[in-house]
Amino acid sequence: MSKDDLAKEGFLDPIISTASCQLLSQGAEARVWSGEFLGRPVILKQRFKKKYRHPVLDKHLNHSRLKQEVRSLLKARKLGIPTPVLYDVELEASTIYMERIAGCSVKELLKKGMSPADRHSLGRKIGQLLATMHDGSLVHGDLTTSNMLVRSDSQDLVMIDFGLSSISGLAEDKAVDLYVLERAFNSAHATSVDMYDAVLEAYKQHSRQWCPTLNKLADVRMRGRKRVMVG
């Protein structure tokens, strides 16, 4: 993308020009680039203007999500949840710089094919990590298998993409968080739902508040089933 194009979208080019980077993904709200900074592999995540959104709403969302992502990346580290190291934030360019994790997303791993035993142990890892996160009142907001990476060297699980996260101690919010993940498994990985069972099993063992949260999860599920669907 050229400087002119960026300017047209109302953006300054980040200090490391995206021209020298490789576009990894264009998600619903951000472009993610891979580049180098001081000889280190970095990720640039730039939130861009959405033409379809009212400018007031767009600015508000981009700004608050960028701030929330930064806050929660730091909060997660404090809780002992592995996340990419944050290098820098450029508000004017709506860009976050962070450590590039060498590895694969859980989604990619599943697509490549995993043995039932590997699925089970990775599912348990995910469940334990979510328990710690939720016990620390951090709710992710977009739990999918593309937002969990596995380091290729240590096999550590790393959480990313905290733009929709929030701080909440409410069982309801944590339950919806799990429900989003459950639905991701049911839709995108219909053949690997056994992995989600392992997630819940480990969550139950490790979360101090597993009881209210899993009870609420049952409620949230029922709401989906009971809803009248007319029209």
Add this chain to the structure above:
Amino acid sequence: MTQALCLGIEGSANKIGVGIVREDGEILANPRHTYITPPGQGFLPRETAVHHQEHVVSLVQQALKEAKVAPKNISCIAYTKGPGMGGPLVAGAIAARMLAQLWKVPIIAVNHCVGHIEMGRIVTGARDPVVLYVSGGNTQVIAYSEQRYRIFGETIDLAVGNCLDKFARVLNLSNDPSPGYNIEQLAKEGSQFIELPYVVKGMDVSFSGLLSFIEEKTKELLASKTATPADMCFSLQETIFAMLVEVTERAMAHCNTRDVLIVGGVGCNMRLQEMMQQMVEDRGGELYAIDERYCIDNGAMIAWPGLLAFKQGQFTPLEEATCTQRFRTDDVLVTWRD
């Protein structure tokens, strides 16, 4: 060889429709009748069922006449099994069972949501899009994989159309032709953007908090004359449609798909189509949208998937030709796609 014809009956909500569709996808007739309630009032199951019973026979006659076919040319009858309102659904199912026995043809139960999707695909020619299904009772982001329409995102409380209908009642807007249509028209005159709660969780959305907020806020702002009803409609549409476009885009990124199909009654809203178009263009894809003839509940959308199943040799035994108010999109085994 003559082509198979299917007659479909839809009556899951406040519309009763009868459609006749030919094997090549040609829609020969598709008349419908809408039960319209006074402003400020929603439709109730019992009255709606009576409305459907009163109109279904004449609609069948009208459809046969428009299609210029005789009952002996009809190969099968399709009807809406669910989801929807109990009474109105039963009214449609009884008519379908009666015709199947009278004309001695097989009967096929159809899922209403799958009807919307297949109708959208045949009318627009979309091959494998992410589907946004938005109506009075449903809000779902759907993609096809391995013989099922899988739900990637949905509302965790109210449906978008339901939210619009309830807000129309706050402003006492007319239900003719629909509350959503009247909000859309009024919104065109709005200019002031009032910030409203915006709730997206992954690929799911939530509207209930937004609805209670705007109900209160509207009373307050209208009383103090700081905003007009048009401003409120404008702000509501801008906010909820942005949420819908965002979750659709998230599903596209997740499934690696470029095209979008919008179906369901709210899908004929031009502002929603325009916003979706902008998003899809930026991703180099194509938006497939349909107008009110096919977006809004109708008989052809039931006849067409009925015919697809019929060609696969799938029928519903008469004693199993019942209705169910809750019937999820992903419960249906889609045998006609690979």
